[in-house]
Amino acid sequence: MxxxxxxxxxxxxxxxxxxxxxxxxxxxxxxxxxxxxxxxxxxxxxxxxxxxxxxxxxxxxxxxxxxxxxxxxxxxxxxxxxxxxxxxxxxxxxxxxxxxxxxxxxxxxxxxxxxxxxxxxxxxxxxxxxxxxxxxxxxxxxxxxxxxxxxxxxxxxxxxxxxxxxxxxxxxxxxxxxxxxxxxxxxxxxxxxxxxxxxxxxxxxxxxxxxxxxxxxxxxxxxxxxxxxxxxxNAGRVAAPAQIAAAPNDVKLDKAADGVWFVSGGSHNSVVIEMSNFVVLFEAPLGDGRANAVIKAVKDALPNKPIRFVVASHHHFDHSGGLRAAAAEGATIVLPEMSKAYFERAYAMPRTISPDSLAKSGKTAKFETYGDKHVISDGARTLELYLLKNSVHADGYVLGYLPKEKMIIQADSFSPRAPITQTPAFVNPATKTLWDNVEMHGLAVDTVLPLHGRMVKVDELKLEAGVR
Ligand SMILES: [Zn+2]
The missing domain is CATH 2.50.20.10 (Lipoprotein localisation LolA/LolB/LppX)
Structure with a gap:
């Protein structure tokens, strides 16, 4: 005891x-x-x-x-x-x-x-x-x-x-x-x-x-x-490099045509299309931060017109991460029918770690979907959306076309940075497919508004696609 x-x-x-x-x-x-x-x-x-x-x-x-x-x-x-x-x-x-x-x-x-x-x-x-x-x-x-x-x-x-x-x-x-x-x-x-x-x-x-x-x-x-x-x-330590360039994140609006603005200044571009009594935002990339900066610039430039539609070029997260910010502004998300179910499921997930604009707004995202083609028009200006066929980059991948302005809008298939003077030795198959789709629909094109890189004349696209 x-x-x-x-x-x-x-x-x-x-x-x-x-x-x-x-x-x-x-x-x-x-x-x-x-x-x-x-x-x-x-x-x-x-x-x-x-x-x-x-x-x-x-x-x-x-x-x-x-x-x-x-x-x-x-x-x-x-x-x-x-x-x-x-x-x-x-x-x-x-x-x-x-x-x-x-x-x-x-x-x-x-x-x-x-x-x-x-x-x-x-x-x-x-x-x-x-x-x-x-x-x-x-x-x-x-x-x-x-x-x-x-x-x-x-x-x-x-x-x-x-x-x-x-x-x-x-x-x-x-x-x-x-x-x-x-x-x-x-x-x-x-x-x-x-x-x-x-x-x-x-x-x-x-x-x-x-x-x-x-x-x-x-x-x-x-x-x-x-x-x-x-x-x-215990082989070594990690220290930040002495020189780290700031990631580009300005919002720059350049007039591409009457009622059409090319939005650059970051890693991903957007395009703003002004209709008679509303605005179409083509692409809300990255996430809340970039998308809200773009939305603010659009509202400053066109204060009396609501952003009624936000068009998604495709479902890749770097291009679609800001759609929710536009939805929080009241815009309807326009995307291919084949991508809708995924986004609906994703948007139903909890957002407790870092709630974004849409989560804080208490609103629910609205979608408008289409199959092969969709048209947004006010009678005077028209934006046509075509589902790109046969691309290696994505399925549910959209080509925007402004027929009056003879402009195409596209992501990732062609991202012109430094100008080129000849067709590259290896043509990116996505670039060639983009051009094939332009021809398939018989689109008359003068200018390309790419969602990465510079706004360019169509000749640069043709050179890079190996068709010139
Ligand atoms: Zn992509």
Whole structure:
């Protein structure tokens, strides 16, 4: 009896001097996995273009991840990456060309993020949240974040949350390794987008355990399948480059024709078409920020006419991310019938992490859809919309045509930047298909209003399409 009493008292004393039991569990996880200050990770596998499905609702297009290099610097809240990919799926979007390798690097340090575009290379400001998410949902990142936040475990799970950015739930396995992280991050189309990451086949890399197999899905489809070849522990730190060019985000309205404005100044353009008693906004790209800046410029230029319609060139997230902002203004979203169900499902998702204009307005988006062709007119000016056929870039992909002005509006098939003097050695099949569609419909064209790059005469398009 007495002996038992002593044992209980000793146990009680030990518990008093140790951390609470739940915290001790998290410490056991950290002890089992190791607590590196930084990790340099290399591998290869598959990556996918999120938001760039060929058709709305299809899986994201697949790319071979030829080289994957990444440094996680937990001590400095920083991450740097350098990746080289080659298309595996020919169909679908992304900046990866139809042929050849595509290299992209970048990183985040605190709230500063950057992208390094090759081959130039130039370093441009980027969005920090997706990379902060990636750092702090990594196996060591999430353990260190939870320890710093003095989190407790609930069975095999623990949570980490960054208000306005993301929240994540980690699960540990029987060996105290983080085996799964479910996280939610704001996305302009999908709202609180669900990300599921699995970590398996852990190995010891010089004092820290790291998974050699990583899979990740986002928005319901795979985004990453990685095989890790090597991990170096405390190999280096990540610091922001000294020179990061600001991402372009001005709103510039240039008159393209009477009643037609070309809206540039950012990475994605829009076109404003003035009708007798309303305005059509062709393209609301990126997200709430860009779209609201464009909407404000339109209202300043045409204060007495409501934006009645917002036309989506296609469903890719970088081009459709601002549609909700226009819907919050009362505009009806005009898109191909085949894409509507996807957007209706997406817009019904919760938006609690970073509620956008439409969520705050309490309104519901209205859609107007069409099959092969749609016309918006006030009797004097007409905008025709044609569903592009046979493009490798997207299905549910729209060509806008202003017959009176002899202008076409299109995204991604032709993005004129520096002028060219001859047809490139490899013609982008999407550019050729765009021209085939112009001819198929017998459209008389003088000017191209592209949704990336410069407004140009049609001869530049023909040169790039290899038909001149
Ligand atoms: Zn696209």
């Amino acid at each position: 007495r002996k038992l009493h002593v044992t209980v008292a000793a146990g009680f004393a030990a518990a008093l001097f140790a951390a609470p039991a739940a915290r001790a569990d998290l410490q056991a996880v950290a002890k089992a996995m190791g607590t590196p200050q930084s990790l340099e990770i290399s591998g290869s596998g598959l990556t996918y273009g999120i938001g760039q499905a060929y058709k709305a609702g299809m899986p994201w297009p697949r790319m071979n991840l030829v080289r994957y290099g990444r440094t996680d610097d937990y001590a400095n809240g920083a991450l740097g990456y350098d990746t080289t990919v080659v298309r595996a799926d020919q169909l679908g979007g992304t900046a990866v060309p139809q042929r050849g390798e595509f290299r992209r690097a970048g990183g985040v340090a605190g709230d500063k993020a950057w992208i390094i575009n090759y081959p130039v290379p130039d370093t441009v400001q980027a969005a920090a949240v997706p990379l902060q998410h990636d750092l702090w949902i990594s196996p060591h990142g999430i353990v260190q974040a939870a320890m710093a936040d003095k989190k407790m475990m609930d069975g095999p799970n623990f949570w980490v949350e960054r208000a306005g950015k993301f929240k994540a739930k980690a699960t540990v396995d029987g060996q105290n390794m983080v085996s799964r992280v479910e996280s939610w991050m704001d996305n302009a189309v999908l709202g609180d987008m669900a990300v599921v990451t699995t970590y398996s086949e852990y190995k010891d890399f010089g004092g820290a355990k790291f998974p050699t197999r990583i899979t990740q899905s986002a928005g319901g489809w795979p985004v990453l399948e990685l095989t890790i070849a090597d991990v170096k522990v």
